[in-house]
Amino acid sequence: MREARVWFGVDYYPEHWPKSRWKVDAKLISKAGFNVVRLAEFAWCRLEPSPGRFDFSWLDEIIGELAEKGIKVVLGTPTAAPPPWLVRLYPDILPVSYQGHRMPPVARRHYCPNNPNYLKATERIVRALAEHYKDEPNVIGYQIDNELSLGDEYCYCQHCIRLFREWLKRKYGDIDELNKAYGTIFWSHEYGDWTEIYPPAPPFDMCNRGLALDWLRFRSESFIKFLELQAKIIRSVSPDKKITTNLMGLFPGIDYYELSRRLDFPSWDCYPKFCHADYDPAWVAMLHDATRCMGKDRSYWVMELQAGPTDGYHGHPIGVTPEPGELRKWAYQAIAHGANGVVYFRWRTVCFGKEQYWHGILNHDGEVNRRYLEVKCLGEELRKISDLIAGTKYQSDVGLMFSYEALWATLIERGYYSMGYHDQVLSLYKGFWLRGINVDVISPNENFMRYKVLLTPFLYLTSKSLIKKLKEYVHNGGILIATARTSVKDEYNRVYSDGLPGGLIDLFGMKVTDYTYLPAERKANIVVDGKVIRAVGWLEELTPSSAQVLGVHDYKWLKGKAAVTINRYGKGYAVYIGSFPSTDIANHIVGALIKRGIIRPLVRIEGDHLELTVKEGSDYKLVFLINHEERNKSVKLHFAKAFRIKGLLKGGTSHGKENEYKLKLNPHDVEILYLEE
Numbered sequence: 001m002r003e004a005r006v007w008f009g010v011d012y013y014p015e016h017w018p019k020s021r022w023k024v025d026a027k028l029i030s031k032a033g034f035n036v037v038r039l040a041e042f043a044w045c046r047l048e049p050s051p052g053r054f055d056f057s058w059l060d061e062i063i064g065e066l067a068e069k070g071i072k073v074v075l076g077t078p079t080a081a082p083p084p085w086l087v088r089l090y091p092d093i094l095p096v097s098y099q100g101h102r103m104p105p106v107a108r109r110h111y112c113p114n115n116p117n118y119l120k121a122t123e124r125i126v127r128a129l130a131e132h133y134k135d136e137p138n139v140i141g142y143q144i145d146n147e148l149s150l151g152d153e154y155c156y157c158q159h160c161i162r163l164f165r166e167w168l169k170r171k172y173g174d175i176d177e178l179n180k181a182y183g184t185i186f187w188s189h190e191y192g193d194w195t196e197i198y199p200p201a202p203p204f205d206m207c208n209r210g211l212a213l214d215w216l217r218f219r220s221e222s223f224i225k226f227l228e229l230q231a232k233i234i235r236s237v238s239p240d241k242k243i244t245t246n247l248m249g250l251f252p253g254i255d256y257y258e259l260s261r262r263l264d265f266p267s268w269d270c271y272p273k274f275c276h277a278d279y280d281p282a283w284v285a286m287l288h289d290a291t292r293c294m295g296k297d298r299s300y301w302v303m304e305l306q307a308g309p310t311d312g313y314h315g316h317p318i319g320v321t322p323e324p325g326e327l328r329k330w331a332y333q334a335i336a337h338g339a340n341g342v343v344y345f346r347w348r349t350v351c352f353g354k355e356q357y358w359h360g361i362l363n364h365d366g367e368v369n370r371r372y373l374e375v376k377c378l379g380e381e382l383r384k385i386s387d388l389i390a391g392t393k394y395q396s397d398v399g400l401m402f403s404y405e406a407l408w409a410t411l412i413e414r415g416y417y418s419m420g421y422h423d424q425v426l427s428l429y430k431g432f433w434l435r436g437i438n439v440d441v442i443s444p445n446e447n448f449m450r451y452k453v454l455l456t457p458f459l460y461l462t463s464k465s466l467i468k469k470l471k472e473y474v475h476n477g478g479i480l481i482a483t484a485r486t487s488v489k490d491e492y493n494r495v496y497s498d499g500l501p502g503g504l505i506d507l508f509g510m511k512v513t514d515y516t517y518l519p520a521e522r523k524a525n526i527v528v529d530g531k532v533i534r535a536v537g538w539l540e541e542l543t544p545s546s547a548q549v550l551g552v553h554d555y556k557w558l559k560g561k562a563a564v565t566i567n568r569y570g571k572g573y574a575v576y577i578g579s580f581p582s583t584d585i586a587n588h589i590v591g592a593l594i595k596r597g598i599i600r601p602l603v604r605i606e607g608d609h610l611e612l613t614v615k616e617g618s619d620y621k622l623v624f625l626i627n628h629e630e631r632n633k634s635v636k637l638h639f640a641k642a643f644r645i646k647g648l649l650k651g652g653t654s655h656g657k658e659n660e661y662k663l664k665l666n667p668h669d670v671e672i673l674y675l676e677e
């Protein structure tokens, strides 16, 4: 939804409060400047109190109250919480654990996405909802389900097993093809019939790697199909309504990039301080950049933004309370990375059920409080600059690849590597984040030819088509930067048998001829141009054919052997780093790219660090600056060219066109600079 406004809202549960309160809520919500509210994603038992009997009257009423104040609505389809009557009628909708136990219906997400009875019930409620609101202009779109897969539940019911076998049959055609692909001769697993195949049981690293990977793919596709079923119904009934779902950053359960192709725009649930009093803002920034890139046209929302202290969860303590300025800062961070909707979770803290301490903007008592006043000020601010923000786009010359297939291959071997997939991607990302360089976090299926630089950290698994694309990319002039353990596995999750990096030896002009795991307590360095750089996690000896050596190891028997190489390939370059990406390595990469003029940042900050992103408008730019630390910051910004500069939030201005701008920011404070050439 790219529109001439920023959607700003709250997740509201009117069904948790007496009707007498609804008017008060609508008034307060509107006074805070919110223009959208998400409703009903857990209200199945009220929308369909008994099989086939629908009651939308209460929802109509609250939509009406909100509409009176000019507030629009996103409706959740309620399938994340099947009602008790449905479980009573069809107990087989409950997911089955590997041990054969049905999950008890005591929390939520107690359904199997492949169960025919569940699919029927889903179709019925979604169709009824869509039909009822098809002509309601105040309903602008739907959120399908809620956090579709948490990533650690696997259903082993008879339907899932049957469909998995059918899925395999479609993929391999012939059982012998599957035997070959998996290498089932290992431990005597050669199958003679599809019905002999069982899904892998956790821990997956005890199972055949090909089978385990296909199971994760199948599971991801099952949820995508479940979403598609709902999306199709909504689109057929009301094609003008937008469709989204709330993702969770880069959770492993579903390939979010694939899933998002079915949406009008993705959204995600952002809780910076959940479980981490001292969280890393770069991690949050990276998840924004990833979700944005999942969107077909790069638009996305935050459907749940932390609004207060979080609840305890699975042994985690209750979260620390967001400090003054943090709620505002988190919203601006989302906008800085391209979000065009920011919705706080939740409006008011619930007094019963689970999540009694998952705080909303209002506390349990429903009174105006510090957090409310903060978002209200933000609402006023946003109203003034909303058009300017909505007219800009986040763009980047740098693509950072996040491959779900590589992630899954590493998760199947959980614990094999001291630095996990997400951490490695983050480490490289952070090098760019620290210098304020925009980054797109993209999937391997993206058309990445347009990026000047493509980073592929820990690209553990590659397919034939990806290998071809990477070569084409470099051949056409791209700069590819890869790190240790690139292309170790093929698409069947087997180690390449003709040398590493598998299928890419000619692209990198070198071969990995020796390697070692590097435990955290062992220190190792790489020397580049006389500069000592810290290596982490894994070391590889690279033996060049056509590549030039940029850096060498300084570690035991590897001392003096090639650690970093660069290879000219067609019009571009392929760089390989024989270590996992340490912070040091990430900094060095960014430094080298800037020094060589490959990346030309618009702004350089002198003094302290601030988060910085740039968004492009038709004839202006916006520079977002955020102070994530708890101390005052004083910086000087150096621009690559002279601009007329105006501070949109703090009101500073340059005198005429200038290359420099001075700025002070208090803890958690934000500034947006408006630049005109």
Ligand code: GLA
Residues within 6 Å of the ligand: 146, 147, 246, 269, 304, 345, 355, 358
């Ligand atoms: C998630 C869910 C919400 C709520 C919050 C707080 O992100 O989508 O329904 O449970 O977390 O736990």
Ligand code: ZN
Residues within 6 Å of the ligand: 095, 096, 112, 113, 114, 115, 155, 156, 157, 158, 159, 160
């Ligand atoms: Zn199942």
